[in-house]
Amino acid sequence: MKDVHKSSADVEHDDEGFLYDSRARAAMTSFTAGEDTLALEAAAAVRAAARAVERMRAHGAEGRGLSAGALDILVRLNASPGEGTSIGELAQAAGVSSRNVTGLVDTLERDGLVLRVPDRHDRRSVLARLTPEGQAWIESFRRPTQVAMAAVFRDFTSAELSQLRHLCLRLADNQNRAFRHLEQTGGTDGGTGGDTGGDTDGARS
Amino acid sequence: MKDVHKSSADVEHDDEGFLYDSRARAAMTSFTAGEDTLALEAAAAVRAAARAVERMRAHGAEGRGLSAGALDILVRLNASPGEGTSIGELAQAAGVSSRNVTGLVDTLERDGLVLRVPDRHDRRSVLARLTPEGQAWIESFRRPTQVAMAAVFRDFTSAELSQLRHLCLRLADNQNRAFRHLEQTGGTDGGTGGDTGGDTDGARS
DNA sequence: ATGATTTATGTACGTCCTTCATAATGAAGG
DNA sequence: CCTTCATTATGAAGGACGTACATAAATCAT
Incomplete structure (x- = not known):
């Protein structure tokens, strides 16, 4: 993730004094034939912003080597102490599949930042819990993250x-x-492959 | 990229009537020990939004089978007609490494949506150009995309x-x-250094 | 008990993106 | 011309995220 920060972004000002990316606008305008340009521009901007945040976050973790997904889990674990949090809950909170969380927890456990403990009330379930090392990691990570966030914002x-x-x-x-x-409406497609599935749900709330 | 659309975030309203994600806020607050919570919350929201847009886009492409990166390139090619656009330029515009674009163009070329043609002025360079199939693809893609965008926005x-x-x-x-x-200030380390030439910016589609 | 469902995970993929190394070309200068 | 250096695209590897499907264990329902 290094290089890459050169010039790019053709950021300019529009009539209302708002920023916009001329290249993105050109692409979008041509793509939609001028119809919903604004929405697509906004979508592009959101994507760009997410990348920006992501880069900053990565920069904050410099060398510490934790990826975005793993960090997400770590921070969430730090937020809800107690016995620990189950894989499924984490998946739901993060909005990804539980299989994915399993992998992320694997990584964190390998690094010694997280520990898997059995759930006393449901033996199918596995709780992830921060280790002291994990807490320490978060401590040391907090500062650079704040700095990075302050910079992006x-x-x-x-x-x-x-x-x-x-x-x-x-x-x-x-x-x-x-x-x-x-x-609900059964909707979508079905074309190729299909997925359709359903995954992570839980429907709660 | 399918499922997962369930309960995702615990969205609630704060005093000013703004939406916020209670889980994210809890995580962030605990992480920052209450300091820059707002910035981190915003960062989390941006991430969530990017995922939302991404899912919608994927839904729009349903079955058509083009991934986000490839689509990005395709739309950009469609925006700048002419002889074609070089790999390097595309990389710079999209804010990713040129190696990456090479791969994406590989995919698009394999699918027959894009054609590689030599650059007359620089024989090192390779221009990517939309094929008629590529144009047709975009045509058929436009509609569902607009519908999807209208839904997210x-x-x-x-x-x-x-x-x-x-x-x-x-x-x-x-x-x-x-x-x-x-x-400039020599700041981060380094890594490699070099390369890519590129840029980063923002703007993606 | 029997069967269905849920929880986590093994297995297998696909995509994105990166770095390092290499071949061909271009630009500059002796 | 030939040498040297920078640039362009790509081959080779690899890391990470995330998905789907299948499986084992445990819980729940009848």
Whole structure:
């Protein structure tokens, strides 16, 4: 993840003084034949922002060698102490398949940051728990992360941060609803391969 | 990339009526010990949003079988017609390594959507160009994509879309600046160094 | 008890992205 | 011309994320 930070982004200002990426706009305009350009531009921007955050986060972990997914799990474990958290719960919280979490926990356990302990109440279940090393890791990671985050969000007012969070979560929420809807109506396709499945669910809430 | 659309985030409302993810907030708060929670929450939200957009896009491509990266290239090629676009340029525009683009173009070429042609002015360079099949693919893809985008951005006013785009691009911009700065001051280590030539920026589709 | 469901995981893939090394070309200078 | 250096694309490896399907163990339902 190094290099790559050169020039790029053709960031300019539009009429309202907002930033936009001229290349992305060109691509999008041509793609949609001018219809929903704004939405696609926004989508592109979200993607770009996610990459930016990701790079920053990686930078914060420099050398410490934990990947995004693993870090996600670690932070979540740190948030909910107690006996530990089951793989399934973690998967649900992170919005990924449980198989994926199993792999991430494998990695963390290999590194000694996390420990697997049996669940007393359900012997099928496995709880992941932070080890002292894991806690220490988080301690040492906290500082650089804050610095990195401060850098990405430089010049953002707290109102803007709230706004950004708000808009992003609405996006996620819309996606959820849309998929849930498709799921009910039986919907989608079926073309190739198919997936359809269903995975992670849980339906709770 | 399918399933997983279930319960994802515990989205609630805060005092100002903004959405937030209670689980993410809990994790972040505990992680930062209460300091820069807002920034980290926003970062998490951005990630979630990117996933949402990604899923929608995948859904739009349902069955057509093109992955995000490949689609990115395809759309960019469609945007800049002419003789074609070199691998390096594509890499720079997309913010990834040129090696990566080589692979994506491989895929697209195998599928017959893109053609490699030699660059008349520089025989080292290879231009990628859309084939008629590629154009047709894009045509047929446009509609479902718009539908998907409309779904994710449901209830967003155009002002909100602009705002979202604006905030995201500022994020990407900040990241760029930060890295550029580190590069100058010798900051991070290094790694390799070199290569790629590229860039990073933001903007992807 | 029998059978269905859930939980985690083994196995197998596919995709993205990276780094390092290499071949061909281009640019500069002796 | 020939040497040297930079650049362009790609071959070779590998890491990480994430998915689907199948399996074993345990729990739940009847």
